[in-house]
Amino acid sequence: MKDILDLDRYPLDREASPEWKHLVDQSVAALEADGMFNLEGFLRPGVAERAVKEVRPVMDTRSHIHKRMHNIYFKPDIPELAPDHPALRKVETVSHTVCADQIPGSTVLAIYEYEPLLRFLAAAMGKQQLHVMLDPLARTNVMGYRAGEALNWHFDRSEFTTTLLLQAAERGGDLEYRTDLRSDDNPNYDGVAKLLEGRDPEAKILRMKAGTLNVFRGKNTAHRVTTVEGERERMIAVFSYYEKPGVMFSAEERLGFYGRAA
Numbered sequence: 001m002k003d004i005l006d007l008d009r010y011p012l013d014r015e016a017s018p019e020w021k022h023l024v025d026q027s028v029a030a031l032e033a034d035g036m037f038n039l040e041g042f043l044r045p046g047v048a049e050r051a052v053k054e055v056r057p058v059m060d061t062r063s064h065i066h067k068r069m070h071n072i073y074f075k076p077d078i079p080e081l082a083p084d085h086p087a088l089r090k091v092e093t094v095s096h097t098v099c100a101d102q103i104p105g106s107t108v109l110a111i112y113e114y115e116p117l118l119r120f121l122a123a124a125m126g127k128q129q130l131h132v133m134l135d136p137l138a139r140t141n142v143m144g145y146r147a148g149e150a151l152n153w154h155f156d157r158s159e160f161t162t163t164l165l166l167q168a169a170e171r172g173g174d175l176e177y178r179t180d181l182r183s184d185d186n187p188n189y190d191g192v193a194k195l196l197e198g199r200d201p202e203a204k205i206l207r208m209k210a211g212t213l214n215v216f217r218g219k220n221t222a223h224r225v226t227t228v229e230g231e232r233e234r235m236i237a238v239f240s241y242y243e244k245p246g247v248m249f250s251a252e253e254r255l256g257f258y259g260r261a262a
């Protein structure tokens with residue numbers, strides 16, 4: 001793994017050493033302050049390109065095209081809101097998904113399963129332990145966004161999301177986010193409406209470099225990936241970790257996300 005990850009800069013393999021603890025402390029502080037942390041240069045030079053090369057043939061020929069209109073909640077309705085409430089305004093998402101079962105033996109999956117990464121993420125998130133997902137399709141997805149494509153405004157269903165950017169778009173394809181737009185006690189529907197109408201001055205844009213690991217708390221922080229422009233596809237690996245071992249999607253969930261159950 002030392003040829004894949006920059007373990008000199010990010011000493012995941014030296015658990016409980018002072019350097020390791022320092023990295024955990026920094027990550028915890030960034031999560032506290034910004035709701036995210038970024039490990040830029042997590043991949044050694046050339047590794048992102050190699051990972052893209054491995055995924056490219058599948059992405060080009062067998063990825064699942066996901067295209068749909070949705071609201072920021074990914075829900076058909078919100079009982080306390082009238083159907084025409086501006087917080088329920090629909091937005092369009094278009095992307096290409098490669099599932100874990102399509103890239104066996106890949107660099108991306110080796111990183112996903114790297115035990116010291118799981119232990120570091122657990123420490124940064126304040127969890128006893130994290131586990132990889134058992135679901136053969138969902139455990140890791142590589143998402144592709146081509147010119148005109150975007151992941152639109154949403155709140156995540158999971159507490160946090162771990163991504164690894166493999167290839168950045170020429171322009172666009174940036175993570176735009178509005179920190180703590182809602183809280184567990186306050187849905188702030190008017191604030192949501194304002195954001196969707198493009199009238200929230202607190203929305204920020206993060207331009208990531210290929211090879212960056214991003215850990216993001218997106219449950220109450222609204223976010224989107226802006227529309228990609230230019231010839232280069234944005235490619236990003238999305239890693240799913242859970243506190244419980246053995247997590248699987250239902251067949252319906254797999255059908256909904258990937259167009260196939262197995």
Ligand SMILES: O=C(O)CCC(=O)C(=O)O
Nearest residue numbers: 156161163175225236238
């Ligand atoms: O692609 C990204 O940078 C963000 C992904 C994301 O928001 C998600 O998977 O929920």
Ligand SMILES: [Fe+2]
Nearest residue numbers: 155156161218
């Ligand atoms: Fe998200």
